[in-house]
Amino acid sequence: MVFGALTKHLVRLAVPYITLEDAKERHSKRKHLASQFDFAAIRRDWDAGNISHECKNWLDLMIMTEAGTPVYTAMLTALEDANRPEFESFRRFVLEVWNREEEEHGECAIELAKAMRMDFDPESVRDKADWAKGYFDACPPCKRVLGTTVYTVIQEEMTYHSHRAYAECSGSAELARMGQTIAAEERYHSYFYASRLRDVLAVVQKDGMSEDEAFATVVEVIERFQMPTKFHSKAYARLINPEKGLQAMHYFKKQKGAIKRQLGPIFAAAGGWKLVRAVVNARTVIGNYSEADAAEYASAPS
Numbered sequence: 001m002v003f004g005a006l007t008k009h010l011v012r013l014a015v016p017y018i019t020l021e022d023a024k025e026r027h028s029k030r031k032h033l034a035s036q037f038d039f040a041a042i043r044r045d046w047d048a049g050n051i052s053h054e055c056k057n058w059l060d061l062m063i064m065t066e067a068g069t070p071v072y073t074a075m076l077t078a079l080e081d082a083n084r085p086e087f088e089s090f091r092r093f094v095l096e097v098w099n100r101e102e103e104e105h106g107e108c109a110i111e112l113a114k115a116m117r118m119d120f121d122p123e124s125v126r127d128k129a130d131w132a133k134g135y136f137d138a139c140p141p142c143k144r145v146l147g148t149t150v151y152t153v154i155q156e157e158m159t160y161h162s163h164r165a166y167a168e169c170s171g172s173a174e175l176a177r178m179g180q181t182i183a184a185e186e187r188y189h190s191y192f193y194a195s196r197l198r199d200v201l202a203v204v205q206k207d208g209m210s211e212d213e214a215f216a217t218v219v220e221v222i223e224r225f226q227m228p229t230k231f232h233s234k235a236y237a238r239l240i241n242p243e244k245g246l247q248a249m250h251y252f253k254k255q256k257g258a259i260k261r262q263l264g265p266i267f268a269a270a271g272g273w274k275l276v277r278a279v280v281n282a283r284t285v286i287g288n289y290s291e292a293d294a295a296e297y298a299s300a301p302s
């Protein structure tokens with residue numbers, strides 16, 4: 001108990017705590033994203049064959065995910081306790097900062113699809129009901145702010161790695177720059193939600209939820225986490241095949257150490273050593289990818 005409190009105290013000094021005001025201030029100084037990148041240069045790289053097949057696989061995943069970001073408001077409005085005054089900074093961040101920044105990631109994705117002459121219809125990833133159903137079916141604890149906050153901390157961290165992944169193998173300096181820039185913003189988002197996780201854990205325990213139950217919820221969300229997700233089911237069926245799913249899974253597995261080093265202190269800051277232990281004891285930090293899942297990907301029709 002004392003050790004747990006001490007861990008929490010020590011790592012809190014190292015893990016940034018971001019308030020809504022911090023995020024709004026950063027947002028107000030931030031330049032519009034899509035206008036910072038030269039999509040004509042990316043098109044030239046694409047037409048010249050410089051962008052690798054591996055990179056294109058990542059881009060299909062990224063474009064589908066980012067172009068679909070306007071659906072996240074559907075998630076927010078469906079959370080059972082999103083309107084509690086205690087969760088105001090979470091709700092206002094989603095509505096006033098996150099949606100706008102993610103929408104710009106989406107704009108970059110759509111510009112990229114055009115630059116690569118891809119036949120991609122953004123409407124195919126804008127079905128809010130389809131997305132919300134997929135999300136809540138995959139993660140029942142995500143119906144409440146606690147579950148969704150945990151999910152989002154991880155999802156932002158994994159998105160950070162996804163943007164880094166195509167930047168690393170892009171074969172296009174401009175595309176790499178775009179990937180690195182967006183990745184940095186994803187990590188900032190992860191820190192913001194991690195800060196809310198600290199707050200939300202305190203609120204639910206004040207409500208009377210035991211620490212064990214709260215931490216079990218965190219673990220359940222981590223165990224259920226999936227990436228790439230099938231939440232945009234129609235676009236997933238069209239754009240994602242076993243090769244792309246396996247490529248992403250292998251990359252995330254390779255990054256497992258880096259992901260643990262990033263998320264470990266975040267969970268320690270939120271719940272001390274006891275939460276870290278609970279998370280470590282969960283099947284995997286990167287989600288529900290067993291060998292059986294790999295076999296399922298490998299045998300699914302493309």
Ligand SMILES: [Fe+2]
Pocket residue numbers: 066102105159186
């Ligand atoms: Fe994003």
Ligand SMILES: [Fe+2]
Pocket residue numbers: 102156159185186189
């Ligand atoms: Fe993000």
